[in-house]
Amino acid sequence: MHFTRMLLHLLRSRRRPAQDIWDDYSLPLRVLPTEIDIFMHVNNGMYFSIMDLGRIDLMVRSGVWNALRDKGWSGVVSAETISFRKSLKLGQRYSVETKIIGIDERAVYFEHRIVVDGEIYARAFVATRLLSENGTVSKDEAIEVFGPPPAGLELPEWIHDWRLHNSLPSSRRPASHSWA
Template sequence: MHLLLRTLLLLFSSSKRPGLSVWEESSLPLRVLPTDIDIAMHVNNGMYFSLMDLGRFDLMVRSGTWAKMRRRGWSPVAAGETIAFRRSLQLWQRYTIESKIIGLDAKAVYFEQRMVVDGEIYARAYIATRLVSGGKPVSQEEILAEFGEPPAGLELPDWLHDWRETNALPGARRPAPHAWA
């Protein structure tokens, strides 16, 4: 909810920015706002993922994919995320969110996203997203029919497959009891 107004503004402003292919990189210029920081006066670690949502929306809107998804009743949900930090983003600092789809598998679309200042990576994340419709996953075939075929050679790194496999929770229809080992 805390980024709802910012997201709505982005959906409008991204539609006015130059178009691109969903398989290209998106670069979204932003500035650190007071609502992005914590008591240590830098971007809160949890806020990075929320801000990265804006980068993915920018890519989807500028490529026309967001309109196609909405027409089909598809909603994106994060299925897994991992992030590494190098430097802190400070209040009022300018930065860009660089976003790119780096591959797909039978269950998810994978993004790499970076927070960049003056050509230097401050944080990098990998996000596995699912598209759902009516509470059910959208198939890879349906996704490719809307997104178009990925560029030749687009292949997920092995470590990303391993990460998803070892990090994933059971599906929602299977039990996932809470018990500390």
């Protein structure tokens, strides 16, 4: 179901007004029956899937989606964290507010907010690596496609600490499992 919804929003975003990639984006949605759990609110794991739609909307409406596809690049989430305040209920209207908060040599960082009537219900930070056939796309290559970030846009220091302390070894190095 999520794949179908992603394709639907990919097409819908093409018909929405264009914006600059560095703008704030708002995607209005409604809680679907497929998104709730037995407690009749949105399942915690579903929030990240919903936020995928916000990133797709941003990429398509900014024109970056086509540029990435032309270059053969793709994006993959490398880290994410979320905090919850209130639950979304079946049928409730809300919006996914999305913006890029910065870029470093490893990732593009997004902030997502689930908002109901101007109030934040949940907030997440997502690090997304851009990949080419040669590996991770550099910051300079990404900025060539995205355009220069607005003056003064710098990642908060805690994001660097979070990435450092939350990351796993490279896929080229072993990552043995042991609870000891």
